[in-house]
Amino acid sequence: MPNSGFIYIWTNKINGMKYVGKRWGDPSSSYIGSGKYFKHAVKKYGLENFERNILDICETRTLLKQREKYWLDFYQAATSNDFYNISPNSDGGHHGADYIGEKNPMYGKKHPNHKPHYGQENGMYGVDRTYSENPNSKSYLIIDNEGKEWHTKCLKEFVETHFKENTQKIYQSLKEQAIRGTFKSATKGHCKGWRIKYDDSF
Numbered sequence: 001m002p003n004s005g006f007i008y009i010w011t012n013k014i015n016g017m018k019y020v021g022k023r024w025g026d027p028s029s030s031y032i033g034s035g036k037y038f039k040h041a042v043k044k045y046g047l048e049n050f051e052r053n054i055l056d057i058c059e060t061r062t063l064l065k066q067r068e069k070y071w072l073d074f075y076q077a078a079t080s081n082d083f084y085n086i087s088p089n090s091d092g093g094h095h096g097a098d099y100i101g102e103k104n105p106m107y108g109k110k111h112p113n114h115k116p117h118y119g120q121e122n123g124m125y126g127v128d129r130t131y132s133e134n135p136n137s138k139s140y141l142i143i144d145n146e147g148k149e150w151h152t153k154c155l156k157e158f159v160e161t162h163f164k165e166n167t168q169k170i171y172q173s174l175k176e177q178a179i180r181g182t183f184k185s186a187t188k189g190h191c192k193g194w195r196i197k198y199d200d201s202f
Helices: 036-045 061-075 155-162 167-180
Strands: 005-012 018-024 050-058 140-143 149-152 195-198
Touching: 005 036, 005 061, 018 036, 018 061, 050 061, 140 155, 149 155, 155 167, 167 195
Parallel strands: none
Antiparallel strands: 005 018, 005 050, 140 149, 140 195
């Protein structure tokens, strides 16, 4: 059984965002962290783009909790837009679905994974490319009402190419069907008989 714990701080090497957390166990363990926004960021940017530093080693769980609180307060992590943390306490945060106003841990704090960048700070500034050239586009397998298979990396571009009218409604219908993940034939509307799902095999 581990006989100590540690306080750590992760830093996103791409945008400088940070995350403070604690762990009872050896610092050499593969544990990353439990913060929801932080985990989303790791998934988005890749763990290789984060760097971890150890802030404290603690020999009791009580001290571990106290020292995490100290570092959260020191960095004002819960209120800083430079941190993924959303709670000022060492017991973790709540995402605010049933808290409003100042009771919401995210009150006055922007979502860390969706900071808007305008003008030349935007990575797409001055770039003119089609939907299918977007590296973040999802891949789809589509089977039409005649059984023909289609593959596309941009659903919107596919719809605009294959349909002449009501393209927005058709796009939304197919998109929702893909999100549901049932891969069942649509029963009504312009997409009746069509099936669609995410497919990263191509």
